[in-house]
Amino acid sequence: xxxxxxxxxxxxxxxxxxxxxxxxxxxxxxxxxxxxxxxxxxxxxxxxxxxxxxxxxxxxxxxxxxxxxxxxxxxxxxxxxxxxxxxxxxxxxxxxxxxxxxxxxxxxxxxxxxxxxxxxxxxxxxxxxxxxxxxxxxxxxxxxxxxxxxxxxxxxxxxxxxxxxxxxxxxxxxxxxxxxxxxxxxxxxxxxxxxxxxxxxxxxxxxxxxxxxxxxxxxxxxxxxxxxxxxxxxxxxxxxxxxxxxxxxxxxxxxxxxxxxxxxxxxxxxxxxxxxxxxxxxxxx
Amino acid sequence: xxxxxxxxxxxxxxxxxxxxxxxxxxxxxxxxxxxxxxxxxxxxxxxxxxxxxxxxxxxxxxxxxxxxxxxxxxxxxxxxxxxxxxxxxxxxxxxxxxxxxxxxxxxxxxxxxxxxxxxxxxxxxxxxxxxxxxxxxxxxxxxxxxxxxxxxxxxxxxxxxxxxxxxxxxxxxxxxxxxxxxxxxxxxxxxxxxxxxxxxxxxxxxxxxxxxxxxxxxxxxxxxxxxxxxxxxxxxxxxxxxxxxxxxxxxxxxxxxxxxxxxxxxxxxxxxxxxxxxxxxxxxxxxxxxxxxx
Numbered sequence: 202x203x204x205x206x207x208x209x210x211x212x213x214x215x216x217x218x219x220x221x222x223x224x225x226x227x228x229x230x231x232x233x234x235x236x237x238x239x240x241x242x243x244x245x246x247x248x249x250x251x252x253x254x255x256x257x258x259x260x261x262x263x264x265x266x267x268x269x270x271x272x273x274x275x276x277x278x279x280x281x282x283x284x285x286x287x288x289x290x291x292x293x294x295x296x297x298x299x300x301x302x303x304x305x306x307x308x309x310x311x312x313x314x315x316x317x318x319x320x321x322x323x324x325x326x327x328x329x330x331x332x333x334x335x336x337x338x339x340x341x342x343x344x345x346x347x348x349x350x351x352x353x354x355x356x357x358x359x360x361x362x363x364x365x366x367x368x369x370x371x372x373x374x375x376x377x378x379x380x381x382x383x384x385x386x387x388x389x390x391x392x393x394x395x396x397x398x399x400x401x402x403x404x405x406x407x408x409x410x411x412x413x414x415x416x417x418x419x420x421x422x423x424x425x426x427x428x429x430x431x432x433x434x435x436x437x438x439x440x441x442x443x444x445x446x447x448x449x450x451x452x453x454x455x456x457x458x459x460x461x462x463x464x465x466x467x468x469x470x471x472x473x474x475x476x477x478x479x480x481x482x483x484x485x486x
Numbered sequence: 487x488x489x490x491x492x493x494x495x496x497x498x499x500x501x502x503x504x505x506x507x508x509x510x511x512x513x514x515x516x517x518x519x520x521x522x523x524x525x526x527x528x529x530x531x532x533x534x535x536x537x538x539x540x541x542x543x544x545x546x547x548x549x550x551x552x553x554x555x556x557x558x559x560x561x562x563x564x565x566x567x568x569x570x571x572x573x574x575x576x577x578x579x580x581x582x583x584x585x586x587x588x589x590x591x592x593x594x595x596x597x598x599x600x601x602x603x604x605x606x607x608x609x610x611x612x613x614x615x616x617x618x619x620x621x622x623x624x625x626x627x628x629x630x631x632x633x634x635x636x637x638x639x640x641x642x643x644x645x646x647x648x649x650x651x652x653x654x655x656x657x658x659x660x661x662x663x664x665x666x667x668x669x670x671x672x673x674x675x676x677x678x679x680x681x682x683x684x685x686x687x688x689x690x691x692x693x694x695x696x697x698x699x700x701x702x703x704x705x706x707x708x709x710x711x712x713x714x715x716x717x718x719x720x721x722x723x724x725x726x727x728x729x730x731x732x733x734x735x736x737x738x739x740x741x742x743x744x745x746x747x748x749x750x751x752x753x754x755x756x757x758x759x760x761x762x763x764x765x766x767x768x769x770x771x772x773x774x775x776x777x778x779x780x
Binding site: 229241300301305306326336337362364398421425439457462 | 504505507508511514515518521522523525526527529556567572575576578579580581582583591592594595597598599600602603604605606607608610611612613615620621622646653656669685692694713714715716717720721731734735738750751753754757758761762765
């Protein structure tokens with residue numbers, strides 16, 4: 202079959218199983234509209250002008266011009282905690298997960314199924330269940346190193362494990378680690394420079410995606426922080442919402458937007474990869 | 487492995503050294519995943535002195551606990567079915583969009599945010615939407631004369647969780663089901679056309695049977711997702727423990743609920759059992775679905 206013929210039959214087949222423009226517009230338009238309502242409602246809520254009615258942006262300007270002082274200071278502290286936890290969690294991903302994935306890939310291929318099982322396992326164990334067992338573990342940790350917020354990063358490293366694993370493993374499957382490292386070894390590189398100068402640069406997209414998604418998960422995490430009585434962005438939002446629901450909604454909108462942008466960047470990372478690695482096959486991952 | 491591999495002894499020693507490299511991660515997973523899980527499940531079998539007992543697990547038969555499990559099941563099943571159907575329709579709508587086009591990029595990221603990171607913030611969104619002073623509540627009341635809370639405010643109780651849960655279930659369905667829908671081979675549609683089939687035979691005789699395992703698998707994942715979700719419910723309902731995760735909250739924060747010490751452990755055990763059944767069903771269906779995917 203010639204390429205041109207295939208293109209026409211493909212087109213015919215595609216019209217059979219893909220929706221027409223009108224149907225697509227109707228489906229996506231109506232679902233999109235319904236799903237936009239809560240977001241629009243959040244924005245409208247923050248613009249309300251108290252009991253007098255009407256709308257203005259006073260609450261937004263007050264929050265930003267006030268520079269998060271007064272009652273909002275607690276939120277700023279909590280945000281700082283969450284950012285610190287995000288950094289700590291990414292460090293766990295980089296220092297524990299990435300080297301182990303590489304080691305398993307290169308030296309212990311028979312452990313790959315076990316590794317996958319362990320990394321995906323946290324999906325099946327709800328955070329609310331994990332926290333029941335984490336409470337005694339953290340009681341011990343508190344005796345050993347104190348009950349600083351940063352210790353939560355150990356629990357979050359587990360929470361982000363499935364997400365980070367998928368991002369990094371997908372990248373790992375896409376490159377020929379064995380050939381790359383053998384080539385580098387043949388050229389006289391030690392294992393250290395193989396890791397830092399050959400493998401890590403080739404895995405940077407997967408590692409970046411894994412790191413970003415870990416940041417998004419940590420910034421959105423509530424269950425563990427709340428039940429272990431730690432002060433993070435989400436627990437502070439709940440506290441603020443009791444006294445000042447408007448500010449809580451403004452901060453939620455900002456946090457949601459930030460997470461959305463992070464995920465958008467992760468998506469771009471994936472697109473650039475497939476686009477560059479397989480310029481001829483185009484769209485299929 | 488390489489031509490420069492040394493004699494047997496040194497290579498096996500290097501293997502041992504490499505195995506030591508696995509230790510840090512193994513120790514970490516042991517301490518922060520396996521140990522907490524074992525504690526969570528195990529404490530259900532211990533009494534306050536640490537001796538083995540079945541009393542706490544027997545507390546799962548308490549009507550209050552049973553009712554919470556039933557509510558969790560109902561909520562999860564309802565929102566999973568609605569989320570799966572609406573999400574599948576959305577996936578169908580997305581089939582025509584270019585895989586790396588801007589529409590898909592936005593939908594993918596939005597779905598990720600709403601499905602995985604919403605939590606507390608989704609509770610706020612629905613307070614702003616259908617709360618007592620919410621946008622939709624006010625419009626319905628002032629413009630159409632419909633009072634959605636005529637029979638009392640239900641947003642902060644079990645029925646109030648349905649809409650927020652659907653709001654994060656549909657995006658999760660898009661994330662999990664779209665790859666399966668996209669892997670439908672265009673040649674099957676071609677073969678269907680060649681053999682004289684039409685759109686109906688294509689969907690009902692080819693596409694639906696091929697997609698069934700993926701759809702059911704996603705349905706189970708959605709069920710598990712709702713069943714284990716805590717943040718939205720916790721932020722929305724500050725009183726009462728209508729679903730199991732909220733029962734665990736009250737068991738953790740007031741140890742003496744129902745006069746039993748380790749009730750949180752017993753509840754966790756119950757949740758883990760449900761999750762194990764649902765997730766093993768999910769992985770079996772996924773394996774089946776993978777047959778048709780590249």
